[in-house]
Amino acid sequence: MGIRADQSATYRCKNCQTPIAFRGELLSKSYLGKTGPAFMFSHARNIVEGPKQDRSLITGVYTVAGIFCNNCGEELGWKYLQAYEAKQKFKEGKFIIERAKINKEY
Numbered sequence: 001m002g003i004r005a006d007q008s009a010t011y012r013c014k015n016c017q018t019p020i021a022f023r024g025e026l027l028s029k030s031y032l033g034k035t036g037p038a039f040m041f042s043h044a045r046n047i048v049e050g051p052k053q054d055r056s057l058i059t060g061v062y063t064v065a066g067i068f069c070n071n072c073g074e075e076l077g078w079k080y081l082q083a084y085e086a087k088q089k090f091k092e093g094k095f096i097i098e099r100a101k102i103n104k105e106y
């Protein structure tokens with residue numbers, strides 16, 4: 001099975017170049033992480049989740065888990081596990097990856 005054209009670009013860990021997400025999985029570029037701009041993805045691969053924790057973010061309180069590259073251990077962002085406000089439930093299961101932690105490769 002080949003890669004669809006909309007997924008041809010790959011986002012990779014800036015530290016070790018391990019593939020993390022495809023362009024077709026990018027949902028938004030309008031997020032902020034610890035280091036600045038961050039992207040929301042529907043899926044991420046080659047990652048390890050850290051422990052669950054409740055975190056107060058700009059749009060409310062969430063249960064999240066930090067996500068790390070499974071190759072080099074670089075912290076990439078977080079995964080939304082639970083949103084406590086009904087209007088934020090769409091974030092559950094999505095990944096926030098900091099722009100400074102990834103490179104885009106065509």
